Amino acid sequence: MLLVLLQQMRRDRIILPIWVLGTAALSAVTVAAAANEFGDATGRAQILAVALATPALLALRGIPNGDELGSAVHFQSFAWLALTLGLMNVFLATRHGRADEEKGRRELVLAAPVSRMTPAVSALLLAVLANLAYAVLAVLGYQAGGLPLEGSVLSAVCLALIGLVFFGVGSLAGELAATTRAASGIGVVVVLVAYAFRAAGDALGTPDVAALTLDPAWPSYLTPIGWGQLALPFTADRWWPVAVLAALAAVLVAVALVVHSRRELGASLLAERSGRPAAPATLRGAFGLAWRLQWPSMLGWTIGSAALGIALGSLVTAVSQLDFSANPSLQAILQSLGRTDQTDVAKALIPALTAMVGSLAAASGVQAVLRAREEEVAGRTEAVLAGAVSRFAWTGAFLGVAVLTVAVVLLASGAAAAAGFAVAGNDDFVWLALGQCLVQAPAALTFVAVAALAVAALPRVSVGIAWGLFGVGVVIGYFGQLMDLPDWLQQASPITQVPELPTDDWLPTFVLAAIVVVAAVLAAAAFRRRDLST
Amino acid sequence: MIEAQGLRKHFGRTAALDGLDLTVSAGEVHGFLGPNGAGKSTTIRVLLGMLRADAGSTSVLGRDPWRDAVAIHRDVAYVPGDVTLWPNLSGGETIDYLTRLRGGADAALRARLIEDFQLDPRKKGRGYSKGNRQKVALVAAFARPAELYIFDEPTSGLDPVMESVFRAEVERVVADGATVLLSSHILSEVEQLCDRVTIVRAGRAVETGTLDELRHLTRTSFRVATAAGLAEVAALAGVHDAREEAGHLVFDVDGAELETVLAALTRAGVTALTATPPSLEELFLRHYGDRIAVTDEDAA
Incomplete structure (x- = not known):
């Protein structure tokens, strides 16, 4: 198991640090940028009031909550960070899942005395490590920017858990689809749809201009990104979304592992769609x-x-x-x-x-x-x-x-x-x-x-x-x-x-x-x- | 059909072609034989106008392949050595597309070829194995008649049954008057199909002629347990390099003398016999004193 994990880490020694460090850097930079662009509490209140009146901005960014600096950071970056982490985790899952099977590397590993479940469980450990690394770095970045500790931890933990939810989605997609391309495709679409539902829900939400916050409409409640946002870090500091996200991630990963334990090597639940036997007249x-x-x-x-x-x-x-x-x-x-x-x-x-x-x-x-x-x-x-x-x-x-x-x-x-x-x-x-x-x-x-x-x-x-x-x-x-x-x-x-x-x-x-x-x-x-x- | 003289081509400091000559006349199946890295694929790419030779003259179907590539290609079918397909186009789409570039497939011929090569045309390009990718390219090449067919190691991914389908198709198009240039590093493949052969080594043609003329190159190696003595066998016409190894006689026999040697052996009595055709490696070792690995480095 350790050998398999070490080999997976070695393969990812460039790509994964780029994702994790890049996303963590983005988190840290947002604090400085928000402090710079939004000015003091009055400036933040003014800009967030404009944002609450502009559905396009709400869709693009997220929901504000109050005139604290943390609120501006949450508004500016939470949904984007969730999107980035979602993509990172989908690609991580397919890279160490369906791609290995499709290219025949998995067969080589399983021919050694290695259990069928080992590479899958090892990939899960890798994902946990990667998301944890992001959370730790993000908390450090927020602390350096002077944000309160509880909100920093809450925000980072929510994002890491959203990452694991999408790792579950990617793993499940790898069980369903026959090719890496199709598996990554399904995963990416789920991430984008989650983002789009959140965007629509936030844009259609009911703004509360006095409290500088927003009650999102129902589509936001259908996506993990929307739930994560509702933690409202730095002001309300609600912890219930953490439990919900953890439960969802656990269920998705568990289903993927159960399917994996029953599936033959190389088999897939969805057959690959076959193409046309002849070319259309336009292909010339x-x-x-x-x-x-x-x-x-x-x-x-x-x-x-x-x-x-x-x-x-x-x-x-x-x-x-x-x-x-x-x-x-x-x-x-x-x-x-x-x-x-x-x-x-x-x-x-x-x-x-x-x-x-x-x-x-x-x-x-x-x-x-x-x-x-x-x-x-x-x-x-x-x-x-x-x-x-x-x-x-x-x-x-x-x-x-x-x-x-x-x-x-x-x-x-x-x-x-x-x-x-x-x-x-x-x-x-x-x-x-x-x-x-x-x-x-x-x-x-x-x-x-x-x-x-x-x-x-x-x-x-x-x-x-x-x-x-x-x-x-x-x-x-x-x-x-x-x-x-x-x-x-x-x-x-x-x-x-x-x-x-x-x-x-x-x-x-x-x-x-x-x-x-x-x-x-x-x-x-x-x-x-x-x-x-x- | 093909007339190439003194072709030279350098990639950086390595010479891929070093004064290569190649003549292919109308109606023949011409074998282009040499180890990997000898310059076969580079020559073919020059003949197709993909590369421009540094020196030398080339004419394909009476035209300059660099200047008149499009006109020449209407009458040329080509199968590369390493076939890559569009990952999201099906095999059938790829066949149609490639034949349309030359004017369109003969529908009945296309259907029969797909059947004979046992190809599933609905599969996407990314789903095909190496052999099946090769079959897609072969069907596309054969599905529209051409004057000249160029195959670069066409059977490297095919099983023996498909190799025989390929041979039957080559015989069909030659019977219809087409000309074929077939590159290979497998001597037996060339022997089965080709009328004339050019042997290429380190970017240069070292021998060219009909198979009969090159018969001295194609000796069969024997390993026999027989009552006949070493001296007796060594004295037979056409027997070379006779020696004794672990109670067996080991020797090479010229193709033309096989019958007399076999008759002599049978008279003496045989208890065990293996006969192997010479590999290209042995042939090169014997005639040019090369180890293939060295040639590879020279021309890679």
Whole structure:
């Protein structure tokens, strides 16, 4: 048993510390960030009051409880930390469960004098250790930030137990599904649905502005994340959710272990769905393949961007209805989010928020273009190019799908935001929001075209180059001003060059569009000249 | 069909191809034989226009494979040595997709091939074993007639029954007038199928000719318990390297002299006999003084 556990720990010596330390660091950083952004108790009360009036913020963040610093931390981070820990635990469960069986590693271990249950129980121990490590680190982080001890422990314990609940979900998914992909898929969907139910329940909840808290609606009560939130650490300090979460985790893990003890190696409760015996007529040519491989990701990005658009619309609507004469400090905070000193705060928020939409679109396009490299590394590009498919068509297909993805993502968020404004009767903002989303296209496509050029010209390092440039561009574009970077460096990020509508200065947009065309042409030419490399 | 002269290709400082010549004429099954790492796959990738040779001239179906890849590929069916499939496409979808790239499958042929290769076309790519992935690629190659078929170690994952299905398909397409280039590191496989053979070693063709011309390469090794004496057997025509080991006579026999040697042995009386075809390793050791492991390092 110890040997098996040590081997599992050794395999996870990089990935698991990244998850645990990363999540713990996020917890600690939130305390400092909340102290910084929310100001003193009055500042916190003002911002949380705005939040209580903004369903989109409640959905995105969580429920506040009082004007303590801990309340702001809980509001800002609890649901996100639960989401991160949920994913960590689902992947941990499938990595040491279904993946081992699918790859045949489990067979090697069980052929030694090792009981069938040993690897499963050992994975459970590993999960307990990982979540415990997170809880200890989080408590230390909260203490360093000056939060009360009881609330810190309660919050960390709830999160660790939510982690174990999702370890149970992941284990059970591994018993049900035949492949690692399907098992992780089921687990991730359960985590996301839990988050979404909590988001909906919180958004639809009944706010109590005097006590600065919220009674969530019924969907929040259906999810472990919602229960964990109800512990209301730092104010009410309720301990009953700890018992409920512990019981749920125990039941899920126990069911998974019982199924595991009865199941044959490699068997699964759900058979893998078989595919079509013949291809649909649309699966032809380079574009047909690129589309078939990419449409699920495209759908995912589109749903995400539409959600972002809805959040954008409702946030701006809420802000536009505020009366700032009473509290100018709040106006200053909100204004600092925007990049200009627009007097109309709501209008200033639109370019800042649509820049996020632009980055999301850029990321979706970069991912679509890098798929071509993934195919090449796997050796499948060779199979396609051995047919009557030109190098030009291959580059064009993936670039084409990437451009389409960027367009759909921008349209989806623009339309969602515009629809929100139309419903709220905010007619001024309908066309502004849609236009400001669409005008992100040249900047987003610059990242995409440069990624395509990297794949064509420097294939071995293309993934690093593409995401590296994207990361640097986003950091400079968002924080260049805050960090006081030299002007030429700020201007170098395509994100900085996106105009704020209405504008007369279209030159930067045309320059970006020209860069896109040149980079795409160069990419097509470079790919025709090089050897395929894996 | 294929005309390659003086092909050179370097990857970094290692030379994968070092002046390789290869000629394949229309209508023949040409064996491309050599140990792993000798440069067979690199040559095939040059012939398909995936790689560009550093030096040398190449022509496939009378065209330059780098410049006219698309035109050539309409008439070429290719099965790589290591088949990877799209994990979420079914085998049937993959077959249809790959054949459509060349103009579409012959539906009746496709159905018969799936039947003969005993392939389940509904399974997703990630669910296939190595042998079944190979079968998907083979069905895709055979399901639409081509002028030239290129197979890179096509039977490495197949069981003997499927190997015979593969051989039957090769014989069918050759009867229809197609040309086949078949790379392999297994001598017996090439012997069964090929009219002519090119032997490649460390990026260079070392022998090329018909199987009869290369008959001196294919001796059978015998290990016999017989009343005949060592000197008597060693004196027979076509017998080489005769020696005595643990009461058995051990010797190699040229393919052309098998019948006379067997007749002589039978006359003398035989109580036990094993005969093994020479492995490629032995062949290389005997003719080129190479240990294969060394060749591997040279060309890897």
